[in-house]
Amino acid sequence: MAENFDVLLDRKRSDSIKWNVFPEDVLPMWVADMDFLSPPAVIDALTRRVGHGVFGYAAEPEDLQEVVIRWVADQYKMQVEPQHLLFVPGVVTGLNLASRAFLSPAEGLMFQPPIYPPFFEIGRHTGVESHTVDLMRNSDGFYSIDFEALEKGVRPNTRMFLLCNPHNPVGRVFTQKELEQIADFCLRHRLLLCSDEIHCDIIYPGSTHIPVMSLGNEIAQHTIMLIAPSKTFNIAGLGFSVMIIKNEEIMTRMKRTFSGILPHPDLLAVQAARAAYLEGKPWLQELLTYLKGNRDYLYDFVNAEFSGISMTKPEGTFLAWLDCRRMPFGKDPFTFFLKNAKVGLNNGIDFGLAGEGFVRLNYACPRSVLEEGLARMKQAMKGM
Numbered sequence: 001m002a003e004n005f006d007v008l009l010d011r012k013r014s015d016s017i018k019w020n021v022f023p024e025d026v027l028p029m030w031v032a033d034m035d036f037l038s039p040p041a042v043i044d045a046l047t048r049r050v051g052h053g054v055f056g057y058a059a060e061p062e063d064l065q066e067v068v069i070r071w072v073a074d075q076y077k078m079q080v081e082p083q084h085l086l087f088v089p090g091v092v093t094g095l096n097l098a099s100r101a102f103l104s105p106a107e108g109l110m111f112q113p114p115i116y117p118p119f120f121e122i123g124r125h126t127g128v129e130s131h132t133v134d135l136m137r138n139s140d141g142f143y144s145i146d147f148e149a150l151e152k153g154v155r156p157n158t159r160m161f162l163l164c165n166p167h168n169p170v171g172r173v174f175t176q177k178e179l180e181q182i183a184d185f186c187l188r189h190r191l192l193l194c195s196d197e198i199h200c201d202i203i204y205p206g207s208t209h210i211p212v213m214s215l216g217n218e219i220a221q222h223t224i225m226l227i228a229p230s231k232t233f234n235i236a237g238l239g240f241s242v243m244i245i246k247n248e249e250i251m252t253r254m255k256r257t258f259s260g261i262l263p264h265p266d267l268l269a270v271q272a273a274r275a276a277y278l279e280g281k282p283w284l285q286e287l288l289t290y291l292k293g294n295r296d297y298l299y300d301f302v303n304a305e306f307s308g309i310s311m312t313k314p315e316g317t318f319l320a321w322l323d324c325r326r327m328p329f330g331k332d333p334f335t336f337f338l339k340n341a342k343v344g345l346n347n348g349i350d351f352g353l354a355g356e357g358f359v360r361l362n363y364a365c366p367r368s369v370l371e372e373g374l375a376r377m378k379q380a381m382k383g384m
């Protein structure tokens with residue numbers, strides 16, 4: 001490997017959310033960013049731009065659309081045109097603005113917990129109803145979509161379906177068949193499909209990411225897709241993401257909702273995104289090999305050393321979803337590990353009631369850090 005993902009970085013004094021929320025003695029393994037350097041091409045592009053020393057209002061780099069179009073074609077075998085692209089500072093921003101553009105307060109958004117917590121916030125911000133239908137958890141811990149429950153859960157005022165694929169926190173990469181069923185469900189119930197695909201580049205062998213929008217013209221006309229280089233290249237602190245909208249009317253409405261609200265593009269964020277998509281692919285390939293090693297190490301460790309805790313191997317993302325419900329501390333494993341192991345995880349309950357008794361562990365860190373976190377957790381459970 002040309003890249004060395006084993007290097008330990010000191011992020012404590014770098015204004016990092018991940019490293020500053022918990023006390024100094026806690027090892028943070030929560031929020032979804034990585035304890036790795038970004039690709040050298042990104043660092044070079046930013047250094048060059050900062051070196052220029054003038055930071056006035058920015059325009060998008062001339063070839064940015066072309067670079068994104070090429071990335072989408074290479075990665076997901078999907079053709080898009082410049083007029084289908086809308087750049088926004090963040091995926092969560094995009095999801096909230098899509099809800100504001102297309103839903104009025106008495107209408108509903110459907111999504112499938114356990115799920116990334118900001119999905120619940122959209123309704124709380126705007127008065128829109130959250131029509132949730134939990135994913136189905138099979139006896140082996142593998143999650144799938146409960147299509148019967150979706151049919152029962154859809155209401156006359158449900159207007160939008162928020163898909164999370166790959167799914168955070170359960171790590172599923174939905175199959176073509178599942179996505180076809182989701183598309184069919186949305187079309188039959190006239191739901192606008194808003195598809196958060198931010199984790200779509202972190203996919204392990206055996207799975208393929210398929211954008212739901214790529215399944216045919218009809219569903220493409222009813223879908224808003226969101227992607228970003230932020231998870232892929234560890235540039236989440238540089239707000240840049242991409243909305244892909246093929247339907248002209250939806251695009252016009254979305255742009256109207258944005259006008260006067262979204263700022264000019266962040267000049268560093270666009271440089272980072274451009275460099276990442278243009279030159280980051282070899283780095284990403286090495287990252288995926290490293291993350292797969294961490295995923296497999298974690299899975300083997302949990303199976304061998306954590307009796308009473310289980311997980312399935314994530315098909316995508318760098319997040320593991322640990323089922324602790326059989327442990328004596330099963331109601332609140334987050335607090336148990338924080339207090340007794342000094343490991344800061346995500347609390348499963350924040351992902352919806354279906355997450356009670358679970359924690360989410362971010363394994364995008366040097367292997368030695370993962371080993372340290374797991375050793376601390378094992379020690380805390382000694383004798384249980």
Ligand SMILES: Cc1ncc(COP(=O)(O)O)c(C=O)c1O
Binds near residue numbers: 090091
């Ligand atoms: C599913 C999902 N969507 C969106 C985001 C955040 O996106 P952004 O930082 O671009 O708002 C995350 C971050 O963890 C995520 O997991």
